[in-house]
Amino acid sequence: MAAAQHYYTEPHPSRASEPPLAMVLSVLKLTRIFLYCASSCSAVRMVCRPAPALLVLISLVALVLGVSSSSLFIPHARVDTPFLTQASHWFNQTRDHFSPIPVGTFTQRFYEFFDHFHAPNGPVFLLICGEAPCGGIPNDYLRVLAEKLGAGIVALEHRFYGESFPAPDTSAASLRLLSSKQALADLAAFRNFYQGVLSQKYGVSENQWVSVGISYAGALSAWFRLKYPHLVTAALSSSGVIQAILEFPEFDEQIATSAGPNCSAALRAATAALEAAVVKNEALVKARFGADGFSDGDFFYLVADAAALAIQYGHPDELCDPLVAAYGAGSDMAETFLSYTRSFFYKDMGNDPLSYGMQNVKDESVHSRFASDRCWWWQKCTEVAYFQVAPVNGSIRSQKVDLQYHLDRCKYFFGDAVFPQVDATNVEYGGKAIRAKKVFFTNGSQDPWRHASKDQPSEDLPAQVMQCHNCGHGTDFRGCPQSPSQPNGNSSKCEHPAAVDKVRADVEAQLKGWLNVKYSEFVI
Template identity: 45%
Template sequence: MRGIIFLLLVTLCYSARFFPSVLQPQAIDFPVQFFNQTLDHFNPTDSRTFTQRYWVNDKHWSGGDAPIILYINGEGPVSGPPSASDDFVVTLADNLQATIVTLEHRYYGDSSPFDDLTVENLRYLTVEQALRDLENFVLSFREGLRVGDNANAEFKIFNIGVSYSGALSAWFRLKYPHVTEGSIASSGVVNAILEFDQFDAQIVSATGSACSTVLLKTMRQLESLISNNDTNLSTKSKFLADMLSDADFYLMMGDVTGELVQYGHQADLCTPLVTSNGIDLVEVLANITVNSWSGKFGMAYQYGQDHLKKTPHVVEWADRQWWWQTCTELAYFQVAPKQNSVRSSTVDIGYFRSLCSNVFGEGTWPNTKAFNNAYGGNQTAATKVFFSNGSQDPWKWASVTDSLGMLEPAVVISCDNCGHGVLIRGCPGGCSPSDKLNQEREKAMKYVQQWLL
């Protein structure tokens, strides 16, 4: 059991499964701090606690009664609070003269209650427990500010998240509306979808006709090579994935194409394929995988189910924890569409059912209907939530893309490279046109200001 001390909060969600940034030295301006968190919030007879890491960025805080931005973190380790000048969270903090706090999600990074992630120990890794962590933490943090001249300060709280943590941001408003004044759910995946075939359908749409045609052709050639015993291993080796089963290899390849598009790097995927000029397409895709995807977004070994069965907690690993969350609550299983699939048909719902049972035990499977009944899916009853999505992001189909009411506005930011979390992160490949992002950020700013009044 890990242990001890105090608090803070910001959320960002990752699709990549390896986090080398946590191995880098912490910025001296934002030292890591610690909060002593309750292990089981819903069992009064269980007094166990564990240590959660948090960080504070108060460089924009004016003091007095200025608000707190609670930036929620998701399924990965954290190395510090939002601090880059082009981060919209920092823009908001500067405009509001607010302090930013961010809390590492339970079980991720160096905030795990256990050193051994057995199924028995993972049972406290739930959305309900994570939301209660946020409530417990941020109220304690606020009380810590109420000293001296600030003893009677209100210190209003506004929470923000991206992707899974964007969903947490919306759910936090739903479950704890008395704690926070409002929320931004950037690419907030609030709808737990069991068979998420819209994901790959969006990849085909986002990459355009020329690229998707070549991409589909490439994947069919790859399947032919993998199905041949004489070329199976040599082909996987080109992708540095010879340790993977065929099915796990195909899951990885779905992420290679999906994540490059998802995060606005479709040029890294499409340009080499479309301009291959007679070069073997599988060779081109292997080069893209090794040089543009691997290390930045994932590593082949992380897709192996033997790896997922490893129970020791490692700070920079998030694979087992995130699969636990998807296999028990959230799903988001990216199955191959019936037509025009860039993903092998091997990756069907049976594959995911087998993976969940193999890694966590027979019968492990999410009840997405019950989960959405509890949290509302994409018809959430949470109010004062600003939903935003990127036009090319495949995850938008698990989010809210149309306004649910005056207090639940939703925008889709339309531009080339407008991918996952674009409102907060911007476009790594450059937003084109850039004015679309600026317009929606201005709109979000007005809602935040209004809800904090």
């Protein structure tokens, strides 16, 4: 594996006005014994905090250091904002980890949040960003876990997404550098780089690391623990899609189950009404959905996702209530579904209908607004597929969205030589029979992706399913609904908050055991 040359261009915001490291460490070493000896401790949790008499001493130390006294040990958590931080940092990453000769580097974006970090020995969460631009570290339940465990958080943007491009375009030739193997090697190189930053700052050789991810990033988290067990102590895989699947009718079967019989019947009626409407006046129907010029396959893929993503992300009532009412009243189901799609799927959920058009995803520019869609199609067309096809019986999805539709898309985008190597992917990582250790898998009961995940525990691989009406994709971190993610992963809007909170408590307890947490909450 070729070695990367790294640089660290921007300091953590809390370090912007810090004095030299040697001065900080010298003063802290002199005062640390006083802080420990005179601290007030809780016998129940062994939480040590400074006694009031020491506040003056701490203030004097802070004055000497030129920092706020509270910044020495009191975190400054953002508890009500969408992101904990959006301050970008950059890392010089190897373009091709598996080339026998050096082929250069590219700049990869990352973020850091250390408000809760128990220096110097606290653990570090490596948050893996998946198949979309990484705009920062979200303020979800991971922040709560970091506070409970005294952990720092760093997040790495996935190559070929956002602003982290190792190639000048997204042509098929350039996308040869986009694979799960390259992404895992990126994580390994970044983890070692950032450990070096921590070692230099705090004088420790190694911190404990925990990889974290949701969905495809959840799969990467589990795979990272499998392939690089010496670099991460444990992994959290939320809705982690670890099983590559060529044909995935189980996705729609779960949507029908999660929607319930009345809503499923209404959705089938809506699909049938739209199919009839397209036959009668194709151009008008597609234009009203903002899908001008779409093929029938593309249009009905959009229609299927408009329903499925509401279930997937914890909005079953927003989808089902108007459709069931219209179906019961004998109303026009095509018009009802159009109204729902415009008002909720587009406006409230923020989905772009143009991203479903093949001609738009064909664009090879890294500046295209559909660049992420194209790159994810490459990963589906080469490694994982997850092709959502209509089930044979009782399908909500149009039968026009079949396996051939997906394979034709792959050829249109990338040429005849591309075919999803799902068997090779499952051999590489094990699929649901993954043989890693210390990976915690979590899923929502209503999430269609749970059928590509691991929802049954095995040796040293705990797995739990959160049971509730709106428990969908990444519920344990995002709360309910899952889109948009709730601040601190608030579970109060979940149908059964206790079911979510119980899984979270089990994850926390398991992590503490794996990490063998012994240190005090008050550590400088």
